[in-house]
Amino acid sequence: MYDVIIVGAGPAGTCCAKRLADKGFSVKVYDRRREIGSPKRCGEGLSESIIKYIGEIPERCIAKRIKGSRIYAPNGKSVDAMLEYGGYVLERKVFDKWLAEEAIKAGAEIQSDSFIEELIEEDGKFVGVKGEFVGDKFEERAKVVVCATGAESSLRKQALGIVSKTELIDSCLQYEMSGIDIDPDFIHIYLGNEISPRGYVWVFPKGKDRANVGVGIVPGEKTAKHYLNSFIANHPELKKGSIIEVNGGCIPVGGMQENMVADGLIVCGEAAHQVNPIHGGGIKEAVISGVLAADVISDCLKKGDVSNKALMVFNKMWWEERGYLMRNVERLREVMEKLSDEDLNNLADALDPKDIIEFTRGSKLSILAKVLMRKPKLVKLAKHLL
Numbered sequence: 455m456y457d458v459i460i461v462g463a464g465p466a467g468t469c470c471a472k473r474l475a476d477k478g479f480s481v482k483v484y485d486r487r488r489e490i491g492s493p494k495r496c497g498e499g500l501s502e503s504i505i506k507y508i509g510e511i512p513e514r515c516i517a518k519r520i521k522g523s524r525i526y527a528p529n530g531k532s533v534d535a536m537l538e539y540g541g542y543v544l545e546r547k548v549f550d551k552w553l554a555e556e557a558i559k560a561g562a563e564i565q566s567d568s569f570i571e572e573l574i575e576e577d578g579k580f581v582g583v584k585g586e587f588v589g590d591k592f593e594e595r596a597k598v599v600v601c602a603t604g605a606e607s608s609l610r611k612q613a614l615g616i617v618s619k620t621e622l623i624d625s626c627l628q629y630e631m632s633g634i635d636i637d638p639d640f641i642h643i644y645l646g647n648e649i650s651p652r653g654y655v656w657v658f659p660k661g662k663d664r665a666n667v668g669v670g671i672v673p674g675e676k677t678a679k680h681y682l683n684s685f686i687a688n689h690p691e692l693k694k695g696s697i698i699e700v701n702g703g704c705i706p707v708g709g710m711q712e713n714m715v716a717d718g719l720i721v722c723g724e725a726a727h728q729v730n731p732i733h734g735g736g737i738k739e740a741v742i743s744g745v746l747a748a749d750v751i752s753d754c755l756k757k758g759d760v761s762n763k764a765l766m767v768f769n770k771m772w773w774e775e776r777g778y779l780m781r782n783v784e785r786l787r788e789v790m791e792k793l794s795d796e797d798l799n800n801l802a803d804a805l806d807p808k809d810i811i812e813f814t815r816g817s818k819l820s821i822l823a824k825v826l827m828r829k830p831k832l833v834k835l836a837k838h839l840l
């Protein structure tokens with residue numbers, strides 16, 4: 455019997471595990487992947503603000519340091535939104551393994567290739583997991599179970615009935631490409647209803663001639679593959695490259711949960727839709743959520759009370775630290791997806807690039823509202839931001 459079992463060795467699970475192990479609790483993490491971090495499901499972009507939560511990232515986890523985002527309006531005009539402390543394009547497979555190793559060094563146990571089929575519930579409390587490790591069935595028990603499975607697992611449905619609504623999921627496809635030409639100091643974001651309805655095309659450099667080139671779209675008649683291939687075909691600097699890896703997946707861009715706990719259970723990270731709704735970045739949100747979950751679990755274990763009522767502190771802490779900001783970002787996404795290409799072109803001319811970064815963090819949205827209000831037909835939409 456462990457103090458805590460964590461299902462999922464992504465950033466939410468491993469950061470939660472490390473924090474708990476650092477505090478002296480016994481922790482077991484299971485992941486269904488044969489290799490932690492692989493296959494990657496990620497554009498690998500991350501802002502430097504993450505180091506507040508995980509410390510300095512080792513060089514081997516970083517493919518490229520970047521200065522900011524170059525954002526392209528539909529008419530091709532670009533603005534450079536600089537990040538105060540820069541950011542990274544990671545080697546996500548190495549990064550996830552590093553986070554796992556940090557948790558192990560702190561005392562946590564991690565077991566890959568372990569698919570958790572079911573959470574064990576007794577008398578309305580979650581008390582363990584049932585799974586399979588390399589063909590052998592097993593059961594393990596703990597005082598608290600953490601569901602950090604990401605958004606593509608059905609386990610969170612058993613845990614708290616969480617399902618992702620189709621309209622709040624972006625469908626993504628990405629090629630890691632080599633032999634391309636791109637300014638490697640920026641991540642490149644291309645907006646436009648023609649090239650990627652609701653989402654954007656990204657080119658995240660991993661070096662001078664290598665990048666993750668991907669698209670996220672609201673699922674519709676045409677597939678993500680259609681949009682990605684069309685974009686590449688129209689960009690000679692990409693078209694000349696080769697595809698060395700293909701990644702796909704879905705990103706929740708809304709649907710944050712009011713409640714993420716039950717008796718003996720916490721759901722955290724992307725499993726609880728804790729992803730930035732405008733750019734789909736989920737690594738930072740997963741890390742913060744995992745750390746907050748660990749702090750709450752630690753307090754509850756010390757008091758000997760892991761009831762729903764005691765664990766509910768997690769809801770309050772997450773909403774105060776991240777949720778209300780992410781809700782602002784969700785409103786921003788709701789406004790952005792209604793703008794025409796012409797509106798987006800006008801915004802690129804009117805906005806101060808510094809503010810754009812703040813908007814994506816859920817701050818200063820009144821500035822954007824004021825700019826939108828200059829056009830009478832956008833007044834109603836702008837009010838959604840206030």
Ligand SMILES: Cc1cc2nc3c(=O)[nH]c(=O)nc-3n(C[C@H](O)[C@H](O)[C@H](O)COP(=O)(O)OP(=O)(O)OC[C@H]3O[C@@H](n4cnc5c(N)ncnc54)[C@H](O)[C@@H]3O)c2cc1C
Nearest residue numbers: 462464465466486496497498499570604703723724736737
């Ligand atoms: C195409 C794409 C591009 C993206 N690009 C970026 C980006 O550039 N920057 C960014 O910040 N975010 C990006 N994201 C989002 C980011 O990858 C996720 O939000 C983040 O990994 C969430 O972390 P997590 O720990 O909550 O979940 P995950 O990283 O998904 O980890 C969950 C783990 O749980 C395991 N698991 C699931 N079910 C079970 C089970 N039943 N039993 C055992 N194990 C289980 C999985 O194998 C997985 O390892 C992208 C996502 C996609 C799909």
